[in-house]
Amino acid sequence: MARILITSAIPYINGIKHLGNLVGSQLPADLFARYNRARGHEVMFICATDEHGTPAELAAAKAGKPVAEYCAEMHEVQAEIAKGFRLSFDHFGRSSSQRNHALTQHFAGRLADAGLIREVEEQQVYSVDDGRFLPDRYIEGTCPNCGYDSARGDQCDNCTKQLDPTDLINPHSTISGSTNLEVRTTKHLYLRQRSLRDKLEAWIDSKKDWPILTTSIAKKWLNDGDGLQDRGITRDLHWGIPVKKGDQIWPGMEGKVFYVWFDAPIEYIACTAEWADAQGLPDAAWQRWWRTDMGASDVTYYQFMGKDNVPFHTLSFPATILGSGEPWKLVDYLKSFNYLNYDGGQFSTSRGRGVFMDQALSILPSDYWRWWLLSHAPESADSEFTWENFQVSVNKDLADVLGNLVSRVTKFCVSKFGNTVPSAGEMGEQEARLIEELGQRIKDYAACMEAMEVRKASAELRAIWVIGNEYLQAAAPWSVVKTDPERAQAMIRLSLNLIRVYAILSAPFIPDAAATMMAAIGSDDWTWPDDIAGAMTALPAGHAFSVPENLFRKITDEERADWQQKFAGIRS
Numbered sequence: 001m002a003r004i005l006i007t008s009a010i011p012y013i014n015g016i017k018h019l020g021n022l023v024g025s026q027l028p029a030d031l032f033a034r035y036n037r038a039r040g041h042e043v044m045f046i047c048a049t050d051e052h053g054t055p056a057e058l059a060a061a062k063a064g065k066p067v068a069e070y071c072a073e074m075h076e077v078q079a080e081i082a083k084g085f086r087l088s089f090d091h092f093g094r095s096s097s098q099r100n101h102a103l104t105q106h107f108a109g110r111l112a113d114a115g116l117i118r119e120v121e122e123q124q125v126y127s128v129d130d131g132r133f134l135p136d137r138y139i140e141g142t143c144p145n146c147g148y149d150s151a152r153g154d155q156c157d158n159c160t161k162q163l164d165p166t167d168l169i170n171p172h173s174t175i176s177g178s179t180n181l182e183v184r185t186t187k188h189l190y191l192r193q194r195s196l197r198d199k200l201e202a203w204i205d206s207k208k209d210w211p212i213l214t215t216s217i218a219k220k221w222l223n224d225g226d227g228l229q230d231r232g233i234t235r236d237l238h239w240g241i242p243v244k245k246g247d248q249i250w251p252g253m254e255g256k257v258f259y260v261w262f263d264a265p266i267e268y269i270a271c272t273a274e275w276a277d278a279q280g281l282p283d284a285a286w287q288r289w290w291r292t293d294m295g296a297s298d299v300t301y302y303q304f305m306g307k308d309n310v311p312f313h314t315l316s317f318p319a320t321i322l323g324s325g326e327p328w329k330l331v332d333y334l335k336s337f338n339y340l341n342y343d344g345g346q347f348s349t350s351r352g353r354g355v356f357m358d359q360a361l362s363i364l365p366s367d368y369w370r371w372w373l374l375s376h377a378p379e380s381a382d383s384e385f386t387w388e389n390f391q392v393s394v395n396k397d398l399a400d401v402l403g404n405l406v407s408r409v410t411k412f413c414v415s416k417f418g419n420t421v422p423s424a425g426e427m428g429e430q431e432a433r434l435i436e437e438l439g440q441r442i443k444d445y446a447a448c449m450e451a452m453e454v455r456k457a458s459a460e461l462r463a464i465w466v467i468g469n470e471y472l473q474a475a476a477p478w479s480v481v482k483t484d485p486e487r488a489q490a491m492i493r494l495s496l497n498l499i500r501v502y503a504i505l506s507a508p509f510i511p512d513a514a515a516t517m518m519a520a521i522g523s524d525d526w527t528w529p530d531d532i533a534g535a536m537t538a539l540p541a542g543h544a545f546s547v548p549e550n551l552f553r554k555i556t557d558e559e560r561a562d563w564q565q566k567f568a569g570i571r572s
């Protein structure tokens with residue numbers, strides 16, 4: 001039994017996530033967690049909400065709520081939707097937890113002790129009436145380039161020109177509208193990533209089996225232009241983790257917080273501590289996942305994320321870990337994804353474009369989405385969600401192939417032989433061939449799952465469903481029963497066993513349908529079918545089963561057109 005630590009990129013708190021976010025991080029991580037549990041490994045699967053930073057403050061202000069209250073509410077909303085998609089986190093934590101405060105301050109203190117932090121003086125816009133420094137997005141004014149009157153401090157949305165807040169004509173604070181702004185000097189902490197550059201490069205070079213997407217992004221940041229740069233890790237904001245050196249005051253940094261990208265990945269560790277707290281377990285319980293000096297040396301650590309998160313996980317977070325000089329676990333395998341696009345454009349939370357997780361569940365159960373998203377995961381390139389493709393995939397793979405097999409076999413058996421596994425007849429050549437082919441295909445499927453080749457794994461699973469259908473088609477028990485009922489019984493006995501095997505193999509992709517199949521077949525034995533011949537004869541003659549409710553329904557053309565129309569616009 002192996003010990004497997006899995007973290008999904010933590011979703012940002014400022015709204016409900018779209019299907020792109022889901023397939024780029026949480027969903028494939030869940031697939032991998034479920035698969036490894038099914039193989040009997042010890043799994044710790046961690047996710048959380050990413051709660052700090054300016055966008056959270058802005059979203060809270062828009063909702064008219066204090067930011068802490070807004071985050072607490074949105075965390076519950078996201079946790080509920082995650083349950084709806086059957087995301088099997090061991091813990092879904094919060095980056096604003098006390099655990100993360102303490103751990104983030106601890107890491108900063110260690111980095112300072114190691115000489116890896118430098119203090120930098122910067123010029124920044126200060127709003128006298130608001131009593132605070134303003135991040136670029138909090139400042140608006142007239143664009144010097146095109147005259148647009150709501151250009152932001154970092155960019156003009158009208159002409160796209162990149163701006164400095166000091167470029168704006170008649171700038172004002174978006175918080176209060178005040179024009180009483182001045183440029184003041186402020187102090188920030190920078191992590192000396194440059195001095196860790198060679199160490200980071202050697203570490204990345206040692207990862208020969210990582211996806212090219214992952215290593216190419218890391219290499220770009222290491223080498224492009226002047227190479228890896230030191231990075232500001234503090235901000236002049238109210239909402240965040242107060243800057244401290246361990247549990248000590250940091251002179252000159254009073255009132256400042258850590259930058260959200262500094263504390264967010266540390267939450268993977270803190271979240272595991274939150275898990276232990278929630279279980280009433282001592283620190284040793286989470287430390288054995290993270291500290292190689294406290295039992296984590298046999299842990300293999302996998303991360304899942306979309307491509308935009310890769311630099312922070314290949315460089316910044318490892319710089320924090322390596323720089324601390326403490327024996328924390330570094331990631332062993334980083335699975336990254338390209339982007340899923342939506343019907344001819346991009347998904348966008350800020351612009352409300354695409355299908356969002358709550359909307360998806362309101363029209364179809366989670367298995368339909370899980371299957372489509374995973375079987376079309378943007379692995380080697382970006383992929384695109386279209387309603388046509390979704391309809392075809394659901395109707396063919398789920399309804400025609402898998403659903404149809406389950407319903408045909410169980411209904412036929414009940415009508416001809418009753419609702420128990422029939423006992424007569426012997427297996428023949430055809431059955432032996434099916435069992436042999438299944439054995440090989442299950443090995444291929446497992447290899448894809450272990451390599452986290454999500455699309456290939458789904459293709460293997462589909463092929464496993466297809467060979468069952470082909471067998472039934474060729475064996476044709478509904479014809480054979482007329483001349484040789486005992487042969488037909490043997491065929492159906494095998495097919496009922498096949499349904500149980502399908503439930504086990506399909507569960508990581510479509511857990512609800514798998515549970516329905518297993519319940520209908522009257523078993524709770526989820527043992528992985530390593531011994532396929534044994535698994536295909538596991539249900540004894542006389543074992544009772546039932547006909548399940550229709551596993552999957554088809555999507556009609558009218559529904560497809562209706563949804564396409566309904567989701568074409570912008571979610572406000």
Ligand SMILES: Nc1ncnc2c1ncn2[C@@H]1O[C@H](COP(=O)(O)OP(=O)(O)OP(=O)(O)O)[C@@H](O)[C@H]1O
Nearest residue numbers: 009011012020021024025305306307309339340349
């Ligand atoms: N279109 C997409 N396809 C696949 N993965 C995506 C997509 N957009 C974001 N992701 C990934 O989703 C995960 C969660 O992202 P996060 O909550 O930070 O939202 P985001 O990156 O700000 O995206 P958006 O602004 O579109 O919501 C991250 O790992 C990110 O890389």
Ligand SMILES: [Zn+2]
Nearest residue numbers: 143146156159
């Ligand atoms: Zn402009």
